[in-house]
Amino acid sequence: MTLQLFGHPFSSYTQKALIALWENETPFTFRMLDPEHPENGAELARHSPMGKFPLLLDSETAVFEATCVIEHLAAFHPGPAALIPGDPATAVRVRMLDRVFDNYVMENMQVPVFDALRPAEHRDPYGVERARANLDRIYAWLDGEMAGRDWAVGDAFTMADCAAAPSLFYADWVHPIDVRFATLKAYRARLLARPSVARAVDGGRPYRSYFPLGAPDRD
Numbered sequence: 001m002t003l004q005l006f007g008h009p010f011s012s013y014t015q016k017a018l019i020a021l022w023e024n025e026t027p028f029t030f031r032m033l034d035p036e037h038p039e040n041g042a043e044l045a046r047h048s049p050m051g052k053f054p055l056l057l058d059s060e061t062a063v064f065e066a067t068c069v070i071e072h073l074a075a076f077h078p079g080p081a082a083l084i085p086g087d088p089a090t091a092v093r094v095r096m097l098d099r100v101f102d103n104y105v106m107e108n109m110q111v112p113v114f115d116a117l118r119p120a121e122h123r124d125p126y127g128v129e130r131a132r133a134n135l136d137r138i139y140a141w142l143d144g145e146m147a148g149r150d151w152a153v154g155d156a157f158t159m160a161d162c163a164a165a166p167s168l169f170y171a172d173w174v175h176p177i178d179v180r181f182a183t184l185k186a187y188r189a190r191l192l193a194r195p196s197v198a199r200a201v202d203g204g205r206p207y208r209s210y211f212p213l214g215a216p217d218r219d
């Protein structure tokens with residue numbers, strides 16, 4: 001049975017999984033999560049304990065958490081792009097950078113976004129300020145880390161880049177990467193020029209008006 005991916009084109013973590021699927025031209029059916037497809041939401045709810053997406057269905061096997069979706073694809077549906085490299089030391093670096101982009105970039109990026117969605121009396125300016133400071137800190141680290149590299153761990157595009165693309169894409173909207181981090185800005189631009197990433201960005205384009213902080217007129 002064809003792989004099925006449940007998600008939404010504007011969702012950053014869905015884009016992470018889509019980029020991995022497109023990098024290897026892996027055949028799959030996209031199960032859109034929106035009010036027009038309630039059956040997809042119902043099926044997601046049966047498999048995803050917190051109702052979070054993306055979710056991959058591979059026959060009877062359900063895999064959630066975007067990183068685990070990519071790990072599953074690499075293990076059971078490998079393609080020409082080794083998104084988890086065979087060399088164990090490089091694979092550890094890929095997994096570490098994947099965590100950096102999810103936990104330090106994406107998590108902090110989401111704080112101001114979710115804050116904007118809260119009722120005014122539940123806003124948390126202190127939490128938002130801390131998240132923005134965290135983004136500045138990780139931008140500085142990544143700017144040094146990416147020096148001399150095309151992709152997150154070297155010459156080859158890996159799972160870490162699948163994580164980097166949506167997290168840096170949205171983080172720069174929420175808290176622009178300062179001009180002094182030219183290496184990181186160039187990496188973000190390189191990611192956006194990658195066909196799989198450009199396709200993910202284009203897929204989300206029709207939904208930009210829903211971005212709670214207002215999508216900037218670029219990218």
Ligand SMILES: N[C@@H](CCC(=O)N[C@@H](CS)C(=O)NCC(=O)O)C(=O)O
Nearest residue numbers: 011012013051052053054065066067
């Ligand atoms: N740690 C999860 C995060 C997934 C996540 O937060 N997905 C968002 C969409 S980008 C979601 O499911 N939002 C709906 C919800 O939380 O109910 C992963 O890596 O897949």
